[in-house]
Every structure is written in structure tokens, then in C-alpha cells.
Amino acid sequence: MQNARIDSFIFWFAIIVVLLATVSLVIFRESAEPVLDQIMTGITFKMDWAWQFLTIGLFVLLIWLAFSRFGKIRLGDGKPEFSTFSWGTMLFTAGMGTSIMYWSMVEPLYYYSGPPFGNEPGSQAAAEWSLTYALFHWGISAWSLYAFPTVVIAYSYFIRKQPSLKMSVALRGALGKYADGWLGKVIDILVIWSLIGGLGTTLGLGVPMVSQVVARVFGLEPSLMLDAVLVVLITVVYSASAYLGLHKGIRRLSDLNVYLALALAVFVLLAGPTLFILTYFTNSFGMMIQNFAMMSFYTDPIGQGGFPQAWTVFYWAWFAATAPFMGLFVARISRGRTIRQLIMHMLLWGSVGAWIYFMVFGGYSMNAELTGKLDLSGILAEKGGDAAVVEILSSLPLSAIVLPFFIVLAVIFLSTSLDSATYVLAAIATKEMRPGQEPARWHRMIWGGVLAVMGISLLLVGGLRVVQTSAVVVSIPIFLFYLLLIVSLIRWLKKDFPKKSGFVITQASKEE
Numbered sequence: 001m002q003n004a005r006i007d008s009f010i011f012w013f014a015i016i017v018v019l020l021a022t023v024s025l026v027i028f029r030e031s032a033e034p035v036l037d038q039i040m041t042g043i044t045f046k047m048d049w050a051w052q053f054l055t056i057g058l059f060v061l062l063i064w065l066a067f068s069r070f071g072k073i074r075l076g077d078g079k080p081e082f083s084t085f086s087w088g089t090m091l092f093t094a095g096m097g098t099s100i101m102y103w104s105m106v107e108p109l110y111y112y113s114g115p116p117f118g119n120e121p122g123s124q125a126a127a128e129w130s131l132t133y134a135l136f137h138w139g140i141s142a143w144s145l146y147a148f149p150t151v152v153i154a155y156s157y158f159i160r161k162q163p164s165l166k167m168s169v170a171l172r173g174a175l176g177k178y179a180d181g182w183l184g185k186v187i188d189i190l191v192i193w194s195l196i197g198g199l200g201t202t203l204g205l206g207v208p209m210v211s212q213v214v215a216r217v218f219g220l221e222p223s224l225m226l227d228a229v230l231v232v233l234i235t236v237v238y239s240a241s242a243y244l245g246l247h248k249g250i251r252r253l254s255d256l257n258v259y260l261a262l263a264l265a266v267f268v269l270l271a272g273p274t275l276f277i278l279t280y281f282t283n284s285f286g287m288m289i290q291n292f293a294m295m296s297f298y299t300d301p302i303g304q305g306g307f308p309q310a311w312t313v314f315y316w317a318w319f320a321a322t323a324p325f326m327g328l329f330v331a332r333i334s335r336g337r338t339i340r341q342l343i344m345h346m347l348l349w350g351s352v353g354a355w356i357y358f359m360v361f362g363g364y365s366m367n368a369e370l371t372g373k374l375d376l377s378g379i380l381a382e383k384g385g386d387a388a389v390v391e392i393l394s395s396l397p398l399s400a401i402v403l404p405f406f407i408v409l410a411v412i413f414l415s416t417s418l419d420s421a422t423y424v425l426a427a428i429a430t431k432e433m434r435p436g437q438e439p440a441r442w443h444r445m446i447w448g449g450v451l452a453v454m455g456i457s458l459l460l461v462g463g464l465r466v467v468q469t470s471a472v473v474v475s476i477p478i479f480l481f482y483l484l485l486i487v488s489l490i491r492w493l494k495k496d497f498p499k500k501s502g503f504v505i506t507q508a509s510k511e512e
Contacts, residue, residue, distance in 0.1 A: 006443055010185065011429040014192045015450065021193065022454060036469040043317055043476060044309040048299045051316040052308075054482060056296045059144040061486070062343050065151065070493055071340030076158040080336035082251060087337075088349040089254040090420070091330045095146055095322075095350055097417035098206035098410050100138070104354075104361040105392050106385040107134045109369060113377050116298070116307040122377070127370060131284035131362050136295050137315050138354035139288070140347050145319040147346040149327030152485045154334050154342060160492060163432040165332055165424075167191045167324050167481065173488030187481070188428055191324040194474040196454070198322035199421055203414075203455045207231060210410045212386040216394065217403050228456045234414050235452035241419035242444045246333065250419050257412045258353075264402075264409060265360045271397045277363035285355070317475040324478065328424045365392050422448045 025032050043051075065071060080087065108130035115126035116133060153170045156162045162169045168184030175183065207227050214230070215222045241249035269277060288295075298308045334342050365388075368374040374395055379388045396402050425447040426439030433439065 005431045006440065007429050007431040010188055010192075011443075013185070014189050014429060017189055018193060018196055018450070018454075022196075022457075026457075033469070036473055039473050039476075040314075040469055043473070044313045045306075047476075047479075048309050048313045050479070051313045051320075052297050052299065054479065055141050055145060055316050058148045058482070059141060062144055062147055062151070062347070066340045066343040070497065071338060071343070073155075073159065073339045073497075075154045075337055075339065075342065076335035078336055080334075082333055084345075086251045086255055087333060088345060089258040090251060090333055090416075091326075091346060092349050092353045093254045093257045093413065093416035094329050094420040095143075095326050096354065096413070098209065098413045100354055100357050101361075101406075101410060101413060102206070102209050102385060102389060103134070103138070104357040105365045105389050106380060107137070108358075108362040108366050109376050109380050109388065111311075112366065112369065113380070114307070116300075116305070118303050118305060127366065128283065128287065130366060131280060131358065132287040132291070133295070133311070134358045134362055135284055135288045135355055136292070137312065138358060139351045141296065142315065142319050142354075143347050143350035145316060145323050146326040146330075146350065147343055148482065149323050149485055150330045150334070150346060151339060151342060152489045153327045154331035155339070155489060155492060157331055158335060159496065163434045164430070165328050165427040165433055167328070167428075170327075171481065171484045171488055173491045174484040190474060190477055191328075192425060192428055194321045194478060195325045195421060195425060196451075197472070197474065198318075198325065199418065199451060199455075203231065206410060206414045207234075207455075209386045209389055210407055210414075212390045213393065213403055213407055213410070216390050217407065230411075231452060231455045234411055234418065235448065235455075237411060238415035238418040238422065239445060239448040239452075241415060242422040242448055243441055245438055245441075246423070250416070250423065253412065253419065254416050257409070257416045260405075260409045260412065261357070264405060265356055267402070268364055268396065269360050272360075272364045273367045276367050277360060280363045280366065281355075281359035314472070317472050320478045320482070321472050321475040324481070325421060325424050328427060329420050332423075332427065361392075364396075368392065368395060418448075418451065422451065425451075 082090070111130040111133050112126050113121050115121060115123070115129050117125075117129070119125040119129065149167075149170070153165065153167070156170045156172070157165060162172065166184075166188050168175075168179045168187045171184075171187065172179040178184065179187075207230050208222070210230055211222050211226050214220065214226065220226065237253075241253045243249065295312070298312070300306070300308055330342075330346065337345075365376060369376045374391055376388050376391065379391055393399060393403055393406055422444050423439065426443045427433055429443070429447075430439045
């Protein structure tokens with residue numbers, strides 16, 4: 001692999017902006033937090049209809065693309081760069097991280113205590129909707145938000161031969177020459193900030209959860225210092241993976257991650273209430289399919305209970321904020337795939353992987369709650385989700401083995417998200433990166449170090465939440481990026497593959 005040259009302007013300006021913004025948000029977090037929360041409320045309550053239409057609209061557009069004549073377009077020449085399994089593991093682990101480990105256990109419990117559609121908390125209806133909504137939130141709609149930017153960026157990179165993995169370049173079909181000027185630079189820096197904030201969310205969920213489990217195993221008290229030690233350990237793992245590159249590092253770690261994740265899921269399925277888990281999932285999956293359209297457009301304007309805004313719309317905004325990262329990374333590893341393969345595999349690999357985890361761990365936690373084995377709703381309300389996760393894992397057979405295994409898996413899950421993110425940050429701050437090239441190793445290590453220092457600092461000073469919130473606020477311009485990406489792709493497809501000229505599977509168009 002050849003190393004590509006750094007884009008000095010993007011690199012230095014992005015680091016300065018990230019550091020200044022982070023320091024400012026931490027110093028003034030008492031005044032910034034209410035403002036950001038107010039903006040967040042505006043995003044979820046005033047733009048709820050827009051996010052709902054965008055998400056379902058992207059799903060419809062992706063299905064049309066996949067099964068239209070454009071679905072046969074091959075992204076790059078030659079055979080696929082990675083096996084289907086490794087390709088799938090990388091895109092899944094990059095998109096999910098430890099979020100799937102945390103939310104698969106506690107999200108159904110939240111819905112059981114605060115159900116949608118005005119149902120009584122703790123009722124039979126609340127229990128039936130609990131897993132149904134979790135499957136919906138982590139399924140095809142969420143992965144549609146990831147998949148569409150991926151298609152446009154991959155088309156720009158492999159078909160239009162734009163020698164750069166940047167969001168601004170993917171928007172060139174809509175922005176024209178402005179994509180190369182100051183507007184393009186602002187777009188790329190916004191993407192870097194949304195990625196930094198998204199990683200803050202990953203660390204904010206993952207590290208305290210792992211810290212609680214470590215404390216239980218070794219008889220320690222959870223502390224900020226323990227959190228910081230875990231961040232250092234995770235940094236060593238993901239930095240080594242990013243240093244080794246896509247083939248020797250990120251691919252192998254992602255493969256290992258999926259093997260371990262499946263092993264834990266199979267163990268819990270067999271050791272837990274197997275029949276309940278399977279029947280509960282079957283019932284919930286059927287409810288999700290039957291009510292998919294209703295949940296996709298649900299805004300609760302009459303009852304105004306706030307459920308779709310607090311959960312569904314927030315999720316769409318959160319996934320959208322991290323979608324540019326997913327688009328850039330998955331586009332890079334998708335050489336040799338057709339547009340149809342890219343769309344269908346992203347939708348299915350992502351959704352099925354998430355559904356398996358929610359089926360097993362969501363089913364197990366709900367069974368423990370419903371049978372009275374554990375008072376998880378009480379633990380969730382009094383001590384939080386991390387404590388609930390520890391209690392769930394401790395209730396499993398062979399918990400003395402399960403808990404350490406979970407720690408290893410969680411560290412690897414965090415690392416597979418962060419090594420991909422480090423790679424993408426370096427790619428955005430690289431001037432040109434043609435197929436066969438990678439960002440310089442020292443460049444990847446610098447971004448790895450920046451993430452580590454920021455993660456530890458924010459954990460120690462308690463400024464993680466405000467950075468997370470600011471990242472989701474970035475979803476407002478990201479919403480506009482989606483509209484521009486649609487325009488870019490349609491313009492390119494019409495120009496590159498006009499109906500009257502016939503259709504070829506591969507075609508390399510010149511830059512405009």
C-alpha cells in the first residue's frame with residue numbers, strides 16, 4: 001500500500017477547531033448545555049416530520065436504486081478487495097460499536113417503563129412493544145441513513161474517479177465548483193466534528209459500562225481513574241489496528257469481534273430462557289413488520305407524549321450525525337461490489353446483526369424483568385443502565401467467565417469502531433487518496449492520539465455529554481447534506497448512464 005499526502009489546511013484547521021470547540025464547550029458547559037439542549041429539543045420536536053420523511057424516503061430510494069438498472073453498476077474494477085464475510089464484519093462493527101451491547105440489554109426496559117401509544121407502563125402491551133420498537137430503531141431504517149451516503153461516496157470515488165474520500169467531493173455533483181472552495185472545507189471540518197462527537201458518544205456509553213463490569217470482577221469501586229485506564233488500553237488496541245492498516249489490522253480485528261460477539265450471543269441463547277427468547281422475538285418481529293409504516297411516520301401530535309421525538313427522531317439524528325463516517329469508511333472497503341450488493345448487504349448485515357443481539361439480550365433482560373428474577377426497571381431508575389447491564393450479566397450461568405469475556409468483547413467492539421474512525425479522520429485530512437493508497441501511518445497515529453487525549457480529558461472534567469449533544473446538533477447541516485447527496489447522485493447517474501446510450505456495468509467518467 002502507498003501512503004497518500006496530507007491536506008495541511010484541513011488537518012491543522014480541523015485540529016484547531018476541534019480543540020477550541022471542545023475546550024470552549026467544557027469551560028462554558030453550564031451555559032452551553034441548556035442552549036444545546038434547547039437546540040436538540042428543536043431538532044426532535046420541530047423537525048420530527050422532516051426526519052421521518054427523510055429516513056423512510058432514503059429507504060425507498062435505496063430499494064429503487066438496488067433493483068433498477070443502476071444496481072448493476074460495479075464500483076471499481078476487478079474482484080472485491082475483501083471477502084464477503086470480512087467486508088460485512090467491518091461495516092457492522094464500524095457502525096455498531098459497544099452501543100449495540102449496551103442498548104440491546106436496556107432499551108426494551110426503557111420502553112417497558114415508558115411505552116409508546118399511551119400504553120400503561122409495565123402492562124402487557126408495553127412488554128409487547130418493548131422489543132418491537134428496539135428492532136425498529138436498529139433495523140433497516142437506521143441502516144438506510146448509513147447506506148445512502150455510502151453509495152454516493154463510493155460512486156464518486158470509484159465511478160467518477162474523484163481521488164479523495166471527503167464529503168465535499170461527494171457533494172460536487174450538487175455544489176459544482178463550490179465544493180472545492182471554502183464551502184467544501186467547512187463541510188469536511190463539520191464532518192470531522194460530527195465524527196469526534198459520535199466517538200464521544202461511543203466512549204460515553206462504552207467506557208463507563210466496561211468500567212462497571214471491571215469493578216465487579218476485581219472488586220473495585222468505579223472511578224474516573226479506572227475509566228481513564230480503560231481509555232488508554234482501548235487506545236493501544238485501536239491504534240495498533242489502525243497502524244497495521246485495513247488488511248492486517250482493521251479487517252482481522254473486525255473478524256475476531258464478530259466471532260466473539262456471536263459466541264456470547266449463542267451462549268446466552270442456550271443458557272437463558274431459549275424458548276421465551278425465540279417466541280418473544282418472533283412476536284416482536286411480526287409486530288414490527290405489520291406496523292413498520294406507522295412507526296416510520298409516528299409523531300404523536302394529539303397525545304404529545306414525546307415518545308417518537310425522544311427516541312425515534314433522536315436516533316435518526318444520531319445515526320445521521322455519524323453517517324458521513326460510515327459512508328466514507330464503507331465506501332473505501334467496497335471496491336469490486338455492485339451498487340445492489342452494497343445496498344442490500346449494508347441493510348441486511350447491519351439489521352440482522354442488530355436484531356440477533358436484541359433478540360438474545362433484549363429477550364433475556366425482559367424475561368428477567370417479567371418473571372421477577374431481577375428488578376431491572378428499579379435498577380435502571382435508581383442506578384442507571386450500566387448497573388443494569390452488570391446485574392444482567394451477573395445473573396447468567398458461569399458469570400465468573402461471562403463477565404471477563406464481556407470485558408474483552410467490549411474493548412474489541414470499542415476498538416473496531418475507533419480504528420475505523422481513526423482511518424477515516426486521516427482520510428478526510430488527506431489531499432488525494434486513490435485506490436491502493438492509505439493515509440500515512442503517522443497521520444493515523446496522530447488522530448488516534450487526539451481521540452485518546454480528548455476522551456480522557458472529557459471523562460475527567462465531566463464534559464463528555466455536552467460534546468455528545470453538540471455532535472447531534474451537527475445533524476442539522478447533515479440533514480441538508482442528505483438532500484445535496486440525492487441531487488449529486490441523480491445528476492451523475494443521468495449524465496453517466498443516459499437511457500438512449502445503452503447501459504454498461506462499469507464506466508469511468510471524467511471529472512466535470
